[in-house]
Amino acid sequence: MVKTVQGGDLPVECHPVTPDRWDDMERLFGPRGACGGCWCMWFRLNKREFDAGKGEGNRRAMRRIVAAGETPGLIAYHRGEPVGWCSVAPREKYVRLCNSRILKPVDDHPVWSVVCFFITRQYRGKGVATALLEAAVRYVKGRGGAMVEGYPVEPRTGRMPDAFMYHGLASSFRRAGFTEVARRSETRPIMRYIIKE
Numbered sequence: 399m400v401k402t403v404q405g406g407d408l409p410v411e412c413h414p415v416t417p418d419r420w421d422d423m424e425r426l427f428g429p430r431g432a433c434g435g436c437w438c439m440w441f442r443l444n445k446r447e448f449d450a451g452k453g454e455g456n457r458r459a460m461r462r463i464v465a466a467g468e469t470p471g472l473i474a475y476h477r478g479e480p481v482g483w484c485s486v487a488p489r490e491k492y493v494r495l496c497n498s499r500i501l502k503p504v505d506d507h508p509v510w511s512v513v514c515f516f517i518t519r520q521y522r523g524k525g526v527a528t529a530l531l532e533a534a535v536r537y538v539k540g541r542g543g544a545m546v547e548g549y550p551v552e553p554r555t556g557r558m559p560d561a562f563m564y565h566g567l568a569s570s571f572r573r574a575g576f577t578e579v580a581r582r583s584e585t586r587p588i589m590r591y592i593i594k595e
Contacts, residue, residue: 408524410476412533414469415483420461422473426480431457432516433564438470438485441492441513471514472533474526481521484530484566485514486537489547500582501549509547509590510538515566527566531574531591539593546591548576554585 415423431437435453437460443451451459463470474482489511495501512534517526531548538546552568568578568587576589 408476408521408526410474410481410526410529412472412474412530414537415464415471415473416469417465417467419473420464422475422480423460423464423483424457426473426483426518427516432483438483438514438516441485441494444493444497469537472530472537474517474530474533476521476526482517482526482530483515484512484527484534486510486512486534486546488543495549500586501588502582504547504580504588504590507545508543509545510534510543512546512548512566514564516564525573527570528573531566531571531576535574535591535593544593546576546593547579548589549586550589552585552587 413419426432427437431453435456437456439451439456439459440448442463443456443459448456460470468487470487471483471485473480487510489495489503489509492511492513495511495513512531515527515530535546548566548571550566550568550571551563565586568589571589574591576591578587579590580588582588
């Protein structure tokens with residue numbers, strides 16, 4: 399699946415993470431596991447499990463998910479190099495969403511959730527997150543899903559540090575066609591994309 403980001407000057411290919419792309423995920427995430435040893439396991443584990451596995455343990459946990467044939471997300475490539483990631487899966491795969499007061503379910507509709515992004519520093523602010531969101535919608539549609547949900551941040555003023563924007567920005571979700579369906583915190587809208595046949 400190929401997506402050219404806004405402006406047309408940065409062609410990005412987005413692909414599901416499969417076992418043959420694991421090396422690309424390791425290269426993208428680097429020795430810190432994207433951010434502080436997370437390896438995008440924050441939402442998949444409870445706090446005790448996450449803290450116990452921080453770093454190498456979380457890397458192994460994500461590797462097991464990929465090796466078992468489950469697709470935990472998508473990687474964006476520019477000229478063959480991995481430059482971005484988004485986590486997308488059925489909501490029930492994310493333990494932390496189940497216990498969140500702010501991000502509790504809006505209703506009883508089954509949804510796929512986009513919970514996390516990691517974009518390499520030199521590609522941030524270039525539309526890669528929007529391209530990943532559009533690719534995530536196509537990916538979910540291809541698996542029979544009807545709704546994609548995200549939990550971005552919407553800063554009140556100014557720019558937030560990158561480390562606090564791993565949920566994605568509301569503006570990226572809007573550009574990808576998502577609309578706000580709930581807001582239980584001033585800076586945390588819940589946004590959805592309804593997939594039409």
